[in-house]
Amino acid sequence: MSQPTANGTAPWAARLEDRIPPHLDEQIEIYETQIAQKRQGKIDDKVFAETRLRRGVYGQRYDNGQRHDGIASRALEYPCGDLTKGPNTVWDAPGMLRIKIPFGAMNGEQMEVLADLAEEYSDGIAHVTTRQDIQLHFIHIDDTPDIMRRLAAVDITTQEACGNSVRNVTACPMAGVCRDEPFDVSPYAHALTHFLLGHKDAQDFGRKFKIAFSGCEQHACGLANMHDLGVVAQVREAGNGTSSGTERGFRVYVGGGLGAVPHQAKVLREFVREDELLPLAQAVCRVFGRLGEKRNRARARVKFLVAKLGIEEFTRLVDEELAILPADERWTTYLDDLSVTDEEPTRPAAALSPGPRPEGFAEWLGSNVQRQRQPGYVAVAINLPLGDLTSTQLRALADTARRYNGGHVRNTVEQNIVLRNISEADLPALYAELRAVGLGAPGASSLVDVTACPGTDTCKLGISSSRGLAAELRKRIAASIKTTGVLADEAVKDLRIKVSGCFNSCGQHHVADIGFYGVSRKSDGRTVPHFQVILGGQWTENAGSYGLAVVAVPAKRIPEAVERIAGLYVAEREKGESFQSFIARVGKARVRQLLDDLTKLPTYLEDRTLYSDWGDPREYTIGDLGVGECAGEVVTAVEFGLSAAEREVFQGLLELDRGAAEAAAEKAYAAMLQAARALITTENIDIGTAPEEIVGEFRTRFYDTELFFDPYAGAKFANYLFRVHGDAETDSGEEAHRRIEEAQLFIEAAHACNQRISQAQVAGTLRRAV
Amino acid sequence: MNAATEAGLDDLVKLDLKVLASSDSAAAPEEFIPVFHRWITERVLPELLIDVADYSHVHEGPGVLLVGHDAIYAYDQSLGEPGLLYSRRRETSPETAGIRTLDQRLESLLLCAFRACDRIEAEPRLDGRVTFDRHRIELRVNDRLVARDDDTVAALESAFSRALSAAGVGNGRGSVALERIGKARERLTFRTA
Numbered sequence: 033m034s035q036p037t038a039n040g041t042a043p044w045a046a047r048l049e050d051r052i053p054p055h056l057d058e059q060i061e062i063y064e065t066q067i068a069q070k071r072q073g074k075i076d077d078k079v080f081a082e083t084r085l086r087r088g089v090y091g092q093r094y095d096n097g098q099r100h101d102g103i104a105s106r107a108l109e110y111p112c113g114d115l116t117k118g119p120n121t122v123w124d125a126p127g128m129l130r131i132k133i134p135f136g137a138m139n140g141e142q143m144e145v146l147a148d149l150a151e152e153y154s155d156g157i158a159h160v161t162t163r164q165d166i167q168l169h170f171i172h173i174d175d176t177p178d179i180m181r182r183l184a185a186v187d188i189t190t191q192e193a194c195g196n197s198v199r200n201v202t203a204c205p206m207a208g209v210c211r212d213e214p215f216d217v218s219p220y221a222h223a224l225t226h227f228l229l230g231h232k233d234a235q236d237f238g239r240k241f242k243i244a245f246s247g248c249e250q251h252a253c254g255l256a257n258m259h260d261l262g263v264v265a266q267v268r269e270a271g272n273g274t275s276s277g278t279e280r281g282f283r284v285y286v287g288g289g290l291g292a293v294p295h296q297a298k299v300l301r302e303f304v305r306e307d308e309l310l311p312l313a314q315a316v317c318r319v320f321g322r323l324g325e326k327r328n329r330a331r332a333r334v335k336f337l338v339a340k341l342g343i344e345e346f347t348r349l350v351d352e353e354l355a356i357l358p359a360d361e362r363w364t365t366y367l368d369d370l371s372v373t374d375e376e377p378t379r380p381a382a383a384l385s386p387g388p389r390p391e392g393f394a395e396w397l398g399s400n401v402q403r404q405r406q407p408g409y410v411a412v413a414i415n416l417p418l419g420d421l422t423s424t425q426l427r428a429l430a431d432t433a434r435r436y437n438g439g440h441v442r443n444t445v446e447q448n449i450v451l452r453n454i455s456e457a458d459l460p461a462l463y464a465e466l467r468a469v470g471l472g473a474p475g476a477s478s479l480v481d482v483t484a485c486p487g488t489d490t491c492k493l494g495i496s497s498s499r500g501l502a503a504e505l506r507k508r509i510a511a512s513i514k515t516t517g518v519l520a521d522e523a524v525k526d527l528r529i530k531v532s533g534c535f536n537s538c539g540q541h542h543v544a545d546i547g548f549y550g551v552s553r554k555s556d557g558r559t560v561p562h563f564q565v566i567l568g569g570q571w572t573e574n575a576g577s578y579g580l581a582v583v584a585v586p587a588k589r590i591p592e593a594v595e596r597i598a599g600l601y602v603a604e605r606e607k608g609e610s611f612q613s614f615i616a617r618v619g620k621a622r623v624r625q626l627l628d629d630l631t632k633l634p635t636y637l638e639d640r641t642l643y644s645d646w647g648d649p650r651e652y653t654i655g656d657l658g659v660g661e662c663a664g665e666v667v668t669a670v671e672f673g674l675s676a677a678e679r680e681v682f683q684g685l686l687e688l689d690r691g692a693a694e695a696a697a698e699k700a701y702a703a704m705l706q707a708a709r710a711l712i713t714t715e716n717i718d719i720g721t722a723p724e725e726i727v728g729e730f731r732t733r734f735y736d737t738e739l740f741f742d743p744y745a746g747a748k749f750a751n752y753l754f755r756v757h758g759d760a761e762t763d764s765g766e767e768a769h770r771r772i773e774e775a776q777l778f779i780e781a782a783h784a785c786n787q788r789i790s791q792a793q794v795a796g797t798l799r800r801a802v
Numbered sequence: 803m804n805a806a807t808e809a810g811l812d813d814l815v816k817l818d819l820k821v822l823a824s825s826d827s828a829a830a831p832e833e834f835i836p837v838f839h840r841w842i843t844e845r846v847l848p849e850l851l852i853d854v855a856d857y858s859h860v861h862e863g864p865g866v867l868l869v870g871h872d873a874i875y876a877y878d879q880s881l882g883e884p885g886l887l888y889s890r891r892r893e894t895s896p897e898t899a900g901i902r903t904l905d906q907r908l909e910s911l912l913l914c915a916f917r918a919c920d921r922i923e924a925e926p927r928l929d930g931r932v933t934f935d936r937h938r939i940e941l942r943v944n945d946r947l948v949a950r951d952d953d954t955v956a957a958l959e960s961a962f963s964r965a966l967s968a969a970g971v972g973n974g975r976g977s978v979a980l981e982r983i984g985k986a987r988e989r990l991t992f993r994t995a
Contacts, residue, residue: 044947094852101843108852110871111894124871126852144987151989152816152944155874156864157857170855170869172891417859424862424880427987470861489855503859647856649836 044178051185059191060184063087064177065679070117074682079675081118086197088130088190089176092169092490093656095125102650117173126170128490130193131183133443134225135203135218136164140439142186143430147423149179158426160419162483162540163200164443165193169490191229196237201225203245204253205442205450209404209411213247214267215280218373220309221245223366227310232717236321236669238332255445255575257297258288258543260334261316266303280306286316287338290537294578295335298343310363315353358718375453378438381408382457390464392474400476401459412451413476414466417506418484418499419447428469436462447483448476479519479527480509483540487533487550488645494533495654496550496561496587500646502531508591518595521602527611528571541566543575545611546597551584552654555633561587561645561652567615567623582620588642589630596626670786673710674779677703681775693768700771701760704753707782714789727757740785749781805957806904814904815893818942819915820878822885824933831858831865834877837925838868846921849895872898875918886922886934888915889944908965937971943990950990962992
């Protein structure tokens with residue numbers, strides 16, 4: 033099923049056979065089979081949507097086959113006809129691929145592969161996200177298995193990058209080199225990433241689940257307070273004072289999150305030892321999977337569960353789960369080698385020597401370079417405009433990183449990239465290299481370094497052009513700095529501006545000093561793009577507080593609004609007064625008054641420019657809004673299990689087609705076992721994979737209780753399983769054919785059984801088996 | 803059977819063609835945003851056009867893109883040399899669906915790229931400020947499955963040279979001289995010498 037080969041060479045699957053880790057290879061094979069099934073109409077739209085989302089394959093704006101050109105909505109006639117890749121999502125429509133980069137760490141080889149993929153399948157741009165991922169846009173779904181293979185060959189996965197799953201685990205990009213951290217959180221983020229990836233206790237969520245690590249409490253670092261699970265490094269005296277020294281551990285937060293309704297996380301544990309972290313995270317996943325909202329996705333994040341139960345009750349439930357968790361050696365084995373994520377300097381530490389400097393060096397040094405804990409070394413931030421860099425830049429960066437630090441970089445949640453372990457003496461040469469490829473812009477993590485989500489550029493939920501606004505703000509701020517305008521003032525230099533295209537906060541506007549999110553307003557019978565101005569948010573102290581909306585301003589007037597707010601702060605702040613304190617003192621009413629005239633719109637005929645958005649000449653409309661895929665499709669674990677059984681029987685069909693009767697019969701049997709196991713998981717999540725155990729449990733829970741019995745055919749379908757279980761092997765083509773048919777009927781019966789159980793649960797009439 | 807067919811290059815779809823802008827061209831990439839939006843609205847090209855993407859903020863990047871289903875058009879800024887980039891990804895439009903050989907494909911690539919160049923040069927919004935040098939052309943093989951052995955490279959170069967000559971590049975007389983550019987790990991790229 034691989035892509036046709038060019039030049040008669042082996043396709044990627046064959047070429048990379050020896051380089052792809054088996055667990056990733058299996059996932060990609062499954063996905064490729066699902067693509068084939070979908071093309072043949074053998075997999076449900078909703079199930080396929082969730083399964084591709086869990087592999088990072090996302091929809092993009094206009095993928096419903098409609099596009100508003102400013103005059104009217106017109107059909108985009110994709111060649112695939114009515115083939116879809118999810119509800120209202122056309123197969124051929126370009127999509128986005130989200131690539132997980134745990135704690136943002138990439139090496140040179142990985143960067144080169146990402147550069148190649150961006151050129152060959154995307155638009156030549158790699159985009160760094162606010163979760164340290166890399167995203168590629170305008171991807172065709174048919175290309176995704178090969179892309180995944182090429183990524184897997186350099187140990188990168190897209191698995192669970194989207195959908196209702198554990199998303200990319202983020203961490204402070206300074207972890208390991210920070211002067212304030214008690215220890216490096218990187219190996220713990222690495223361990224938790226791999227522990228929860230594909231974990232059975234993290235497959236049945238109603239929404240996504242985000243985890244962040246931070247080395248300290250005081251800086252923004254991992255933004256622990258705005259995560260479903262926030263983990264902050266701590267040390268304490270070891271062993272109740274009976275032994276000497278300190279022990280490592282973490283303060284663990286739960287239930288934080290931004291979105292439309294932001295929640296500050298609550299402390300779940302003041303201190304968990306390092307060996308307790310993974311089981312604690314697993315227990316939290318279990319509680320969330322079991323009790324989290326599934327039907328109403330608007331209230332399905334763990335923050336709502338924590339709010340509903342209260343942190344005390346939530347903690348009690350987690351403790352209960354912890355007490356019954358089956359022991360898992362992976363909880364602690366990783367502790368034997370915490371150096372797995374280490375990045376050692378490759379150049380000798382040396383001070384910056386006096387001498388001639390390249391143009392712009394001093395400014396760059398002041399804004400983009402930070403001293404490390406290790407004497408003589410610094411971390412260098414690369415300020416990426418809107419998180420974008422070209423394939424050429426990414427390749428050049430790989431070379432530069434290899435030259436100066438062994439080839440390591442970290443993506444940041446501010447959509448930048450950090451080079452660590454740089455010898456101070458190398459800074460002028462490094463700067464010259466970065467500057468030569470357009471990566472030497474100053475102002476990283478400052479006012480000019482505006483963060484933005486994709487917004488209306490590619491997101492189906494985008495209301496206003498967050499990237500368009502961010503690009504414009506970058507230009508204006510840079511110009512103001514050059515002409516020593518108000519935005520050049522030292523007081524505002526380090527303020528953060530963050531822009532989201534809608535209220536969902538992917539641009540993290542709630543924790544910016546000045547945040548914006550896209551809204552629309554009606555005026556003169558037309559719709560006008562606006563942004564809500566958010567003030568009072570706090571970036572430091574791990575996103576210490578959330579801002580609130582002050583007033584909605586037309587999109588085209590936001591730059592003016594920024595200048596006015598900054599001007600007010602510059603003019604009226606008290607000595608040493610932070611921006612948050614200043615806003616709290618002068619009050620939001622004052623700011624609203626300051627911006628009031630900007631909210632008054634001229635008529636369309638007086639000034640049409642306000643009726644279109646930044647970077648988009650079309651007359652503004654919200655007609656392109658679609659159903660977002662951030663939330664994923666709510667597909668239960670049992671549905672996934674049944675889908676896997678369908679895939680297995682489909683592969684059996686293929687075996688039968690090629691005359692492999694024995695293999696076909698084996699697939700049919702395996703499919704029935706998978707379907708039975710899927711049903712059992714509704715009652716026993718810890719069910720194993722041994723056929724004897726599955727059949728025994730199935731008999732007890734679904735046969736003896738008659739739950740599996742068809743209203744008309746009774747035990748007929750259940751007996752298919754029992755019969756084949758007693759006599760699994762056959763090389764008869766006729767028998768294999770029959771078993772494939774029986775397996776298909778068994779799976780159908782399992783679907784029907786699941787539906788009956790669900791209905792009975794709703795009606796409160798379910799008779800439990802045991 | 804010609805050398806390209808023999809080298810298995812007839813299945814090679816992912817190709818980029820860049821026609822460099824004349825040295826006196828003077829337009830910012832952002833100026834292409836309304837142009838490309840209008841092309842979508844007015845369906846000026848015989849293929850499905852979907853969206854416009856603005857990367858003008860990126861250093862020597864793809865500039866502004868017109869994203870189609872089968873191909874991406876861009877006023878590309880790579881290597882600091884503006885030009886019209888035509889990047890073919892698929893062949894589903896009536897105009898390209900029947901292509902079977904590399905020779906046909908290269909002919910089609912040149913046709914599509916030159917047609918876009920013609921339109922840009924005639925674009926009222928750009929006021930004649932962008933023109934293209936149709937003798938300075940680059941071909942990038944956007945598929946790393948393609949082998950780089952001497953026979954394959956020679957077959958590609960020869961096919962491209964023939965296609966250029968047939969399209970009137972280099973005065974249409976004889977083969978057009980090409981040079982290979984870029985590093986070994988980069989895409990296989992030829993440019994008119």
